[in-house]
Amino acid sequence: MKYDSLPASLFIKNRAKFMQQMQAKSLAAFNSNDVYPIGADGTMPFEQERNLFYLSGVDQEETILLLFPDALDPKHRAVLFVRETNEHIAVWEGAKLDKSKATAVSGIETVYWLSDFDRIFLI
Numbered sequence: 001m002k003y004d005s006l007p008a009s010l011f012i013k014n015r016a017k018f019m020q021q022m023q024a025k026s027l028a029a030f031n032s033n034d035v036y037p038i039g040a041d042g043t044m045p046f047e048q049e050r051n052l053f054y055l056s057g058v059d060q061e062e063t064i065l066l067l068f069p070d071a072l073d074p075k076h077r078a079v080l081f082v083r084e085t086n087e088h089i090a091v092w093e094g095a096k097l098d099k100s101k102a103t104a105v106s107g108i109e110t111v112y113w114l115s116d117f118d119r120i121f122l123i
Contacts, residue, residue, distance in 0.1 A: 005057075005105070006057055008057065008104065008105060008106060008107035009107065010057070011054075011055060011056055011057040011105075011106050011107055012107040014054055014055050015055050015056075015067060015078055018055060018067065019067055019069040019077075022067070022069055024070060025070050026068075026070075027066060027067070027068045028066070028067040028068075029064065029065070029066050029067075030049065030051050030052040030055060030056075030064065030065040030066075030067075031049065031052070031063075031064050032048060032049050032052050032058070032060065032061050032062060032063040032064070033048060033049045033061065048060070052065055055067070056080060056105075056106040056108065057105045057106050057107075058080065058082065058097065058102060058105060058106055060082070060083070060096055060097060061083070062082070062083035062114050063080070063081065063082050063083070063114070064080070064081040064114065064117060065078070065079070065080055065081075065108075066078070066079040066080075066081075066121070075109060075110045076110060078108045078109075078110065079108070079110045079111075079112065079120075080102055080106055080108045080110065080111045080112070081111075081112050081113065081114045081116070081117050081120075082096070082097050082098075082099070082102050082111060082112075082113065082114060083096060083113070083114045084113040084114065084115060085097070085098055099111040099112075099113075
């Protein structure tokens, strides 16, 4: 672990402050940084996009955060998409957040797999 984990309440507060500043009926989307290859078998150290980390606490690649404070359904006011993980990925790339861990870290109740983004976002 890079650092001690921060309480989800911090990120909930950060999102509330940000969403208060948003214009009516607007949507904000935050996309994580990528893991950049530097050769056939190496990558640069991952550094999360700062705004996404400030608002969610999630520190992994292939993550999208959507904020829509005027959503009719309260569960869609903050939505997090994370990469689906499994034991194989954990062995070769390191542990990734599953849905329950993503909720624990961020305080966001609505978490989907990244592979569902197009289907859900285009509804």
